[in-house]
Amino acid sequence: MDDSTNKASLREPCVPGLFSEEGEPSLHGARCTCCDTPYFPRVAACRNPGCDESRIVPCTFGGEGRLWSYSVADFPPPPPHRYDKPFMPYAIGVVDLDSGLRVVGQMVDAVEFMQVGSRVRLVIEPIHHEDGRTFTSWKFKLLDR
Template identity: 65%
Template sequence: MSESGLPCVEGLFSAEDGVATLHGSKCTGCNTPYFPRSEACHNPDCTGSNIVDFDFGGSGTLWSYSVADFPPPPPHKFDKPFAPYAIGVVDMECGLRLIGQMVDKAEDVKVDAKVELVIDTLYHEDDVAYSSWKFKQI
């Protein structure tokens, strides 16, 4: 749905054949997912902390959202002129609760909507598009 560009942070996510994947980790002792990667398990009930790399993706449900009506302060980057956008908090089916910008216009965003993880352009700099993960209502 968009130009692919370069990731805004290297190694955090990837997009292949239109499928968005987040590169995180998971504790094999208690199955707690982490994104970004964690070096240790932070579950106080876990006694068998063993962290392995784990890829996340797929869909989820929009738990809540907020609308950014004004430009974020540095070091955040955005295309000018600034356009308001919604930031969603999504309960992913894989067990993660993730924050991400919504592709949908803020006035169209609905709590409890089913959403999918996508990789989309975040901003342009020196004619290069930089991308990040976002959510899109399905």
């Protein structure tokens, strides 16, 4: 890795407003109070066709969940996605959080440890380093290891 990956670098979210790492890591989404449908990212109106009335309120999601499915990224993602070189394959998980949200995110652990049904926890981790800054995003870490 190059000099920009040092631990003294400034941490910045890859997309401001989608998540926070203050206290417990959390995703900033919404929930319809009429039908209880969760959304991430936030939406202006409920998209559930069975909902009689759209009442969207801000909601945060985090904590633990279960790995519902996963796929392996064996090749570098195209721009504008950035990553530290050299590229290392990683798992992308579909996670059912205990709070009811199903969300996609990169897995922290090595591909060989992935197992559908494993317990995971939301974490905020680096996705790439550039110009002395560490860009972060939400990811999931296995708890069953």
